[in-house]
Amino acid sequence: MIDVTFLLLIYFIVTTVFTPAESLLSPALQLEEGAASQTQDFEPQIVTLEMQGIHTVYVLGGQVLTSRVEFATTIAKLPIAPGLIIRVKNEVPVGFALTAVQEARNAGFERVTYVPAVD
Amino acid sequence: MEFKGNKSRVIIPVVEMTPMIDIVFLLIIFFMVAAQFAQQAHIKLDLPTEVGEEITHKEQNKLVINILEDGTIIVDKSEGSISLQELESIVGSTLGEDNTSWQNITLRADENALSKSLNEVIGVLHKHGLSATNVATETP
Numbered sequence: 141m142i143d144v145t146f147l148l149l150i151y152f153i154v155t156t157v158f159t160p161a162e163s164l165l166s167p168a169l170q171l172e173e174g175a176a177s178q179t180q181d182f183e184p185q186i187v188t189l190e191m192q193g194i195h196t197v198y199v200l201g202g203q204v205l206t207s208r209v210e211f212a213t214t215i216a217k218l219p220i221a222p223g224l225i226i227r228v229k230n231e232v233p234v235g236f237a238l239t240a241v242q243e244a245r246n247a248g249f250e251r252v253t254y255v256p257a258v259d
Numbered sequence: 260m261e262f263k264g265n266k267s268r269v270i271i272p273v274v275e276m277t278p279m280i281d282i283v284f285l286l287i288i289f290f291m292v293a294a295q296f297a298q299q300a301h302i303k304l305d306l307p308t309e310v311g312e313e314i315t316h317k318e319q320n321k322l323v324i325n326i327l328e329d330g331t332i333i334v335d336k337s338e339g340s341i342s343l344q345e346l347e348s349i350v351g352s353t354l355g356e357d358n359t360s361w362q363n364i365t366l367r368a369d370e371n372a373l374s375k376s377l378n379e380v381i382g383v384l385h386k387h388g389l390s391a392t393n394v395a396t397e398t399p
Contacts, residue, residue, distance in 0.1 A: 142276070142280065142283075145280065145283050145284065145287065146283065148287050149283055149286055149287050149290070152287060152290030152291055152293075152294055153290055155294055156290050156293045156294045157294075161397075161398045162306065162311075162367075162395045162396065162397060162398065163309070163310065163311025163312065163395070163396050163397075163398045164311050164312060164365065164393040164394065164395055164396065165309060165311050165312060165393070165394045165396055166312060166391055166392065166393050166394070167391065167392065167394070168390060168391045169361075169381055169384060169385050169389060169390060169391055169392055170385070189374075228374045228377075228378060229374065230373060230374055230375035230378055231373060231374070231375070232373070232374045233370060233371055233372065233373060233374065234307060234326070234368040234369065234370055234371070234372045234373070234374055234377050235307040235308075235370030235371065237374050237377070238307040238309055238370075238394060238396060239307075239309070241309075241394070242309040242310065242311075242396075245312060246310075254381065254392075256374070256377075256378030256379075256381055256382060257378075
């Protein structure tokens with residue numbers, strides 16, 4: 141019995157796969173033709189994520205921000221109340237898109253809206 | 260003079276097995292349960308490494324939409340890749356269940372996948388009237 145028990149133990153030790161912990165980001169959703177932004181009282185603050193050459197960039201009010209730190213510093217100066225709309229172009233990697241959502245949350249924006257950009 | 264107790268006795272060492280078996284059984288139970296969780300685990304993806312948000316009351320996932328690096332969409336209820344049209348009907352039927360909201364739906368997208376696929380999936384969710392979504396990240 142002990143032999144069988146040990147065999148079972150070894151089997152389960154070898155076959156068990158532990159998965160890393162996951163967390164969640166929860167942006168609001170809006171399509172570009174949506175009417176939600178038209179009913180807002182404030183001028184919407186829009187950041188567009190796109191590729192320039194081989195580099196991913198954040199475009200915010202005419203400024204082209206190339207680094208995450210630069211983007212974080214810039215949005216930290218924006219007013220929180222109007223929220224932040226993140227327009228994501230199709231060619232941008234998902235990982236990059238979520239850096240913008242995370243930084244917007246870190247900056248204290250309660251309403252972070254993800255908008256698929258229509259090219 | 261001879262003492263009664265002077266006779267040499269053979270002492271047989273007894274190894275107490277009960278605690279060891281208890282521990283081994285506990286270990287087996289632990290690994291069986293852990294293996295069960297592993298079976299239920301999601302499709303393996305390189306999720307974006309972000310802190311995410313603290314979810315105070317996590318709703319039960321009723322639908323997990325996986326987006327692979329090549330843009331393939333796999334829903335946990337299906338065995339293979341599905342088209343956007345199939346996804347639409349799956350989302351529709353999931354939202355038809357009682358008490359299902361955006362909080363019961365999670366998107367898992369590979370960090371290297373193009374946002375095109377994510378945008379298309381979000382388009383489908385938006386078409387069904389979902390105002391927000393959960394995007395899974397890997398805790399750093």
